[in-house]
Amino acid sequence: MKKLTFFSVLALIISIAYLQSCSKVAQLLQYNVPLQSGSVTINIPPTSDTSAGASGTANNSINIDSVIKAYTGNVLGVSNITSVKLKSATMTLQNADSADNFQNFSTCYVSFTTNTASPYQINIANNPNTYATSLTIPVDSTVELKGYLNGNQFTYTAGGQLRASTTKTLNCVVTFTFNIHVQG
Numbered sequence: 001m002k003k004l005t006f007f008s009v010l011a012l013i014i015s016i017a018y019l020q021s022c023s024k025v026a027q028l029l030q031y032n033v034p035l036q037s038g039s040v041t042i043n044i045p046p047t048s049d050t051s052a053g054a055s056g057t058a059n060n061s062i063n064i065d066s067v068i069k070a071y072t073g074n075v076l077g078v079s080n081i082t083s084v085k086l087k088s089a090t091m092t093l094q095n096a097d098s099a100d101n102f103q104n105f106s107t108c109y110v111s112f113t114t115n116t117a118s119p120y121q122i123n124i125a126n127n128p129n130t131y132a133t134s135l136t137i138p139v140d141s142t143v144e145l146k147g148y149l150n151g152n153q154f155t156y157t158a159g160g161q162l163r164a165s166t167t168k169t170l171n172c173v174v175t176f177t178f179n180i181h182v183q184g
Contacts (some may be wrong), residue, residue, distance in 0.1 A: 029072070029075060029076065029183065029184035030181070030182070030183045030184075031068075031071060031072050031076065031181070031182050031183075032179055032180070032181055033067065033068055033071045033072070033179075033180040033181075033182060034087075034177065034178070034179060034180075035062075035064070035067055035149075035177070035178040035179075035180055036175060036176070036177050036178075037060065037062065037112070037154060037156075037175060037176040037177070037178070039173045039174070039175050040058045040059075040060045040154075040156050040173065040174050040175075041058060041094070041171055041172070041173050041174075042056040042057060042058045042156060042157070042158045042171075042172045042173075042174055043056045043058075043169050043170070043171055043172075044056040044158065044159055044166070044169065044170040044172055045169050046100075046165075046166045046167050046168050046169060046170075047162060047165060047166055048165040048166075049162075049165070050162045050163065050164065050165055052162065053159055053160060053161050053162065054105075054159050054160065054162055054166060055157055055158060055159025055160070056157070056158060056159060056172065057155060057156065057157045058155075058156050058174075059153065059154065059155050059156070060154045060156065061152055061153055061154070062152060062154060063152055064078050064081075064149045064150075064152060064180075065077045065078040068080070068081070068180065068182055072182065075184065076182045076183075076184055077182075078149065078150065080182040080183060080184060081146055081149060081150075081180060081181070081182055082146070082181050082182065082183050083144060083146060083180075083181040084144065084145040084146045084148065084149050084178055084179070084180050084181070085141050085142070085143070085144070085145065085178065085179045085181075086120075086122075086139045086140075086141060086143065086145060086176060086177075086178055087139065087141060087177045087178060087179050088136065088139060088175075088176070088177045089110055089122055089136070089137040089139055089174070089175070089176050089177075090134065090135065090136050090137065090174070090175050091108065091110055091134065091135045091137065091158055091172055091173070091174055092133060092134040092135075092172070092173045092175075093133045093134070093170050093171065093172055093173075094171040094172075094173060095168070095170065095171050096132075096133040096170070098131065099167060100166050100167055100168050100170060101131055101132055101133055102127060102131075102132040102133065102134075102135055103128075103129060103130055103131050103132060103163075103164070104162055104163060104164045104165070104166050105127050105159075105160035105161065105162060105163060106126070106127055106129075106160070106161050106162070106163040107123060107124060107125055107126070107127055107160045107161040108123060108124045108127050108135055108137070108158075108159070108160035109121055109122065109123035109124070109137075109157075109158070109159060109160055110122060110123075110137055110156065110157065110158045110174050110176075111156070111157045111158075112148070112154055112155065112156050112157075112176060113148070113154070113155050114148050114149070114150070114151030114152070114153060114154055114155075115151040115152070115153040116147065116148070116150045116151035117147045117148045117150075117151065119155075119157070120143075120145060120148060121157075122137050122138065122139055122140075123137065123160075124137060124138070124160075127160065129163065145178070149178070149180065156174050156176075158172045158174050
């Protein structure tokens with residue numbers, strides 16, 4: 001009976017130590033989760049007033065919690081986000097031609113916001129006066145955007161200051177790529 005009690009107590013101690021180490025291991029779990037916002041098409045209406053800017057807006061829903069859980073095997077979720085950095089942003093015109101393309105814009109910008117944060121905008125201040133159907137917008141990958149991914153409703157805006165009028169609605173596909181750091 002004394003041996004049985006000794007082994008029961010020993011098994012209990014080992015079990016407690018094991019469970020404590022499991023929780024410590026869970027706390028050490030870290031993942032860098034790549035996230036692409038999805039390709040969102042924004043329609044920029046034709047504008048003849050070159051003193052004005054031209055822009056359009058579109059919405060998209062992303063369940064960030066589900067994305068993180070899928071990437072981490074349901075171990076971590078949105079509450080485990082420690083950092084979010086923007087890796088890249090692109091704009092591509094699906095229906096560009098020689099008269100209507102990014103050359104029409106002296107400046108270009110894209111922005112996004114969620115239902116939990118104010119707009120975050122990046123731009124090209126001096127867009128080249130050359131024919132282009134696609135632009136890569138420079139990003140500052142050091143800016144912390146953690147607060148933006150607490151929401152699930154994204155609103156995107158694309159546009160810029162015109163240097164020449166546009167004659168048709170431009171279908172601009174905008175894509176943002178993020179690096180999400182999560183830790184248990």
